[in-house]
Amino acid sequence: MPKEPDTGYDPTLGRKFIFVTGGVMSGLGKGITAASTGRLLSNAGFDVTAVKIDPYLNVDAGTMNPYQHGEVYVLKDGGEVDLDLGNYERFLGVDMTSDHNVTTGKTYQHVIEKERAGDYLGKTVQIIPHITDDIKRRIREAAEGTDVCIVEVGGTVGDIEGMPYLEALRQFAHEEDDGDILFTHVTLVPYSKNGEQKTKPTQHSVKELRSIGLQPDILVGRCENELDPETKEKIALFCDVPTEAVFSNADVEDVYHVPLMVEEEGLDEYVMERLDLDGEALPKPERENRWRELVTRERTDEVDIALVGKYDLEDAYMSVHEALKHAGIERRTEVNVLWVDSDEMLDRHENRLKEADGVVVPGGFGSRGTAGKIKAIQYCRENDVPFLGLCLGFQMAVVEHARNVLGFEDAHSAELDPDTAHPVIDILPEQYEVEDMGGTMRLGAHDTDIEAGSLAATVYGDTVCTERHRHRYEVNPEYIEQLEDGPLAFSGRANNRMEILERTDHPYFLGTQFHPEFRSRPDRASPPFVGLLDAIAGDLDARELSEETEVQA
Numbered sequence: 001m002p003k004e005p006d007t008g009y010d011p012t013l014g015r016k017f018i019f020v021t022g023g024v025m026s027g028l029g030k031g032i033t034a035a036s037t038g039r040l041l042s043n044a045g046f047d048v049t050a051v052k053i054d055p056y057l058n059v060d061a062g063t064m065n066p067y068q069h070g071e072v073y074v075l076k077d078g079g080e081v082d083l084d085l086g087n088y089e090r091f092l093g094v095d096m097t098s099d100h101n102v103t104t105g106k107t108y109q110h111v112i113e114k115e116r117a118g119d120y121l122g123k124t125v126q127i128i129p130h131i132t133d134d135i136k137r138r139i140r141e142a143a144e145g146t147d148v149c150i151v152e153v154g155g156t157v158g159d160i161e162g163m164p165y166l167e168a169l170r171q172f173a174h175e176e177d178d179g180d181i182l183f184t185h186v187t188l189v190p191y192s193k194n195g196e197q198k199t200k201p202t203q204h205s206v207k208e209l210r211s212i213g214l215q216p217d218i219l220v221g222r223c224e225n226e227l228d229p230e231t232k233e234k235i236a237l238f239c240d241v242p243t244e245a246v247f248s249n250a251d252v253e254d255v256y257h258v259p260l261m262v263e264e265e266g267l268d269e270y271v272m273e274r275l276d277l278d279g280e281a282l283p284k285p286e287r288e289n290r291w292r293e294l295v296t297r298e299r300t301d302e303v304d305i306a307l308v309g310k311y312d313l314e315d316a317y318m319s320v321h322e323a324l325k326h327a328g329i330e331r332r333t334e335v336n337v338l339w340v341d342s343d344e345m346l347d348r349h350e351n352r353l354k355e356a357d358g359v360v361v362p363g364g365f366g367s368r369g370t371a372g373k374i375k376a377i378q379y380c381r382e383n384d385v386p387f388l389g390l391c392l393g394f395q396m397a398v399v400e401h402a403r404n405v406l407g408f409e410d411a412h413s414a415e416l417d418p419d420t421a422h423p424v425i426d427i428l429p430e431q432y433e434v435e436d437m438g439g440t441m442r443l444g445a446h447d448t449d450i451e452a453g454s455l456a457a458t459v460y461g462d463t464v465c466t467e468r469h470r471h472r473y474e475v476n477p478e479y480i481e482q483l484e485d486g487p488l489a490f491s492g493r494a495n496n497r498m499e500i501l502e503r504t505d506h507p508y509f510l511g512t513q514f515h516p517e518f519r520s521r522p523d524r525a526s527p528p529f530v531g532l533l534d535a536i537a538g539d540l541d542a543r544e545l546s547e548e549t550e551v552q553a
Helices: 030-043 084-092 104-116 127-142 158-175 200-211 229-239 254-265 267-274 290-295 315-332 343-357 372-382 394-405 454-462 475-481 527-536 541-553
Strands: 016-022 048-054 099-101 148-153 181-188 216-225 246-250 301-309 331-341 357-362 387-392 422-426 442-450 462-471 473-474 488-494 496-505 509-512
Touching: 016 030, 016 158, 030 048, 030 084, 030 158, 030 181, 048 084, 048 127, 084 315, 099 127, 104 127, 104 509, 127 148, 127 158, 148 158, 158 181, 158 200, 181 200, 200 229, 216 229, 216 267, 216 462, 229 246, 229 343, 254 267, 254 290, 301 315, 301 343, 301 372, 301 527, 315 331, 315 527, 331 343, 331 372, 343 372, 357 372, 357 394, 357 527, 372 387, 387 394, 387 462, 387 527, 394 422, 394 473, 394 496, 394 509, 442 454, 442 496, 454 488, 454 496, 454 509, 454 527, 454 541, 473 475, 473 496, 473 541, 475 488, 488 509, 509 527
Parallel strands: 016 148, 016 181, 048 099, 048 148, 181 216, 216 246, 301 331, 301 357, 357 387, 387 509
Antiparallel strands: 422 473, 442 462, 442 488, 488 496, 496 509
């Protein structure tokens, strides 16, 4: 591979690369296709990582509305990234860093900073080669030390903002050995009114891809049902790939079944053959089978969980949904999520809570919907309904207690009501002088010390936990003594920061300032979510723990 002086390339970084592009429309499932491919390669014994390319000008996803791209996922190093990184972590079972998310804003910012510093020695700085070189550098560095790096390019082929990335991939393929690069293209195969699978969108998408110098090696058709043999043959003929290189990604009940489906079609074997990895893969009888056992595990119970939020969009709370699902896997329980609009909670949605076995109030920002969340928390407290509050849900539980138990009627968060007489939630001290919004909150993994004998200690099975954070406000230390003068206790702390709250007069009332959902995996369910299901099943009751502690004392 040529090594130009300006690029800083290290040809030893990374071994094999799979580039995943998409056509026709966004939201087809490129990320799940990429993650499923990685899961199967991991099962075969390979060390796999992933990179998500987002062509938007934002430096990261931190300031974006969930309606734009779904939830903002937080990595252990504090990176605020696209939700597809969450899928990669859950499917691959690895912890990623912000280096695994490449954005146009991040790339251009770096190149411009280098230009301002004089690093280009008077050269005219251009998209080619400077931007494309930086893109290639980022991919290679993220792949360092792994066997296979899967790179998903966001958006669709033909988007003007994605062109520098596709050009970078064209150059990348030119620089690497043919046996080290594989291009997978995901495209839509819709049905006509007479039930025929239509290939024309795929043909046009591949034509667009080939016009910029990229020929797909594998085509994955997103469709309602599996592709017919005739459809595969037609796609292969018009898109110039072997018929055995055309695969189906049909609709499934659960995205965790996608690896099983594409494995049945032989996608993993074809990928390993094309990348010359089949000789290094574990024999089939020795491959990891834990994933299949988990996602097909029989459910013997069923519960309804009310999710009280302001975004009527599942992607806005994807990690919460997945964490509930993981807890269900561990406890062999089918978890049905009931959406409760916190904006309408006061008028019409209390009946939705009455239908639920437990309630989750997730994180969020802004004042909209908070009155409904507080009302939902009050309902759980007064009716002994198992409750889990996450970040803003934790903070609103503090506000609800201050208002309805301590009698501070106008208590609130200073974020939502700067003029409140009782700011029981206030801005972090280090945030006073912060002006920029992006990347300036308390972010990433931090340790929390847990009080022995508490509900939290029982749930975590330890007196310390490490979870990911994303917040700018916290419990005001001036009110802690008053807040704890009764059944509410802060059982988890990080020095003077209140991280976990619980109630000793309630079967399961737990709030976390952090976001435990971000570390939840199908094979490692998040303890607070598992605890919620245990409480619903009657296997966990904080009131009994409190009685045991009093007896021991």
